């Protein structure tokens with residue numbers, strides 16, 4: 001079983017391939033994720049060595065905090081990646097994967113910061129801030 005998943009941005013300037021089983025999805029409702037995505041962030045992550053990136057020159061890395069950056073396509077604006085400084089993992093937005101994704105929902109974080117225009121009622125674990 002190869003367990004390869006592929007995906008990319010809306011305009012296809014940026015494409016990626018991952019190797020191995022993908023982690024369950026984390027849904028982040030913090031204000032940064034809300035602003036960047038328009039709703040909330042759903043992401044898996046992979047070890048950098050298991051991520052093949054095509055079109056890396058079209059990824060703009062926005063420094064969103066002192067310890068992390070967010071990667072998006074500079075052509076079409078698709079939010080794609082999140083990466084902490086010095087980390088060996090890259091988070092990848094669930095919506096960027098081609099279907100079937102095989103992705104499983106995990107849990108919600110930063111629920112205290114979520115937008116006031118939706119409810120979280122899917123029965124998954126919820127955390128007010130990061131996972132405790």
Ligand SMILES: [Zn+2]
Pocket residue numbers: 009010011012013014073074075076077078
């Ligand atoms: Zn694009």
Ligand SMILES: [Zn+2]
Pocket residue numbers: 028029030031032033034041110
């Ligand atoms: Zn967030």
